[in-house]
Amino acid sequence: QQQVKQSPQSLIVQKGGISIINCAYENTAFDYFPWYQQFPGKGPALLIAIRPDVSEKKEGRFTISFNKSAKQFSLHIMDSQPGDSATYFCAASNTGGFKTIFGAGTRLFVKA
Amino acid sequence: DAGITQSPRHKVTETGTPVTLRCHQTENHRYMYWYRQDPGHGLRLIHYSYGVKDTDKGEVSDGYSVSRSKTEDFLLTLESATSSQTSVYFCAARGDVSNQPQHFGDGTRLSIL
Numbered sequence: 001q002q003q004v005k006q007s008p009q010s011l012i013v014q015k016g017g018i019s020i021i022n023c024a025y026e027n028t029a030f031d032y033f034p035w036y037q038q039f040p041g042k043g044p045a046l047l048i049a050i051r052p053d054v055s056e057k058k059e060g061r062f063t064i065s066f067n068k069s070a071k072q073f074s075l076h077i078m079d080s081q082p083g084d085s086a087t088y089f090c091a092a093s094n095t096g097g098f099k100t101i102f103g104a105g106t107r108l109f110v111k112a
Numbered sequence: 113d114a115g116i117t118q119s120p121r122h123k124v125t126e127t128g129t130p131v132t133l134r135c136h137q138t139e140n141h142r143y144m145y146w147y148r149q150d151p152g153h154g155l156r157l158i159h160y161s162y163g164v165k166d167t168d169k170g171e172v173s174d175g176y177s178v179s180r181s182k183t184e185d186f187l188l189t190l191e192s193a194t195s196s197q198t199s200v201y202f203c204a205a206r207g208d209v210s211n212q213p214q215h216f217g218d219g220t221r222l223s224i225l
Contacts, residue, residue: 006154009152031211032210032211034213036213041218041219042218042219043116043202043204043216043217043218043219044155044202044216045216046213046214046215049213051211089154089155093210093211094210094211095210095211096210097210098143098160098162098168099157099160099170100214102154102155103154104152104153104154105154105155
């Protein structure tokens with residue numbers, strides 16, 4: 001019940017294309033869903049986050065879509081660029097909780 | 113990020129030796145975490161702390177211990193390192209408010225031969 005399942009494990013996209021990464025959760029107590037971006041040799045850093053009271057959040061080329069009934073959320077990267085090549089983690093946590101549960105990660109490669 | 117420094121950044125050691133990794137933060141965050149990152153497993157929580165001298169186990173705590181004697185420092189110790197503990201270790205910190213992001217250090221690459 002504490003798991004967050006992330007797919008795909010790896011993704012190759014052409015420059016200018018749309019990258020889509022999906023996550024699913026089971027614990028309905030989760031109420032905060034951040035996405036982290038990690039470059040080689042660096043720690044993960046917050047990219048964008050959503051709470052379940054909205055179905056979509058957009059920041060520049062990055063959009064989170066959230067489906068509360070299906071317990072799924074996804075990251076869309078529009079106009080993908082080679083500089084977006086990184087590992088992306090979805091995550092979930094709940095109010096009052098100490099922990100964040102991370103997905104297994106998706107390695108994105110954007111071909112120039 | 114957010115003033116989190118890990119040391120050392122790289123370490124190679126032999127099986128059976130003790131190893132201590134240090135995490136130092138300058139933001140006075142209450143919560144601190146140690147994760148290990150391995151291919152196919154993402155980030156797995158080893159131990160976490162919710163205050164000075166207050167720590168608890170995560171999902172992969174066997175073989176690891178932690179200590180937090182000051183708000184700014186969180187130490188991870190491998191009492192007797194094994195090859196299965198070869199990994200990249202990340203420290204993270206978070207403030208008091210729930211549902212805020214964690215801020216990560218840049219990791220320690222640990223190789224146990």
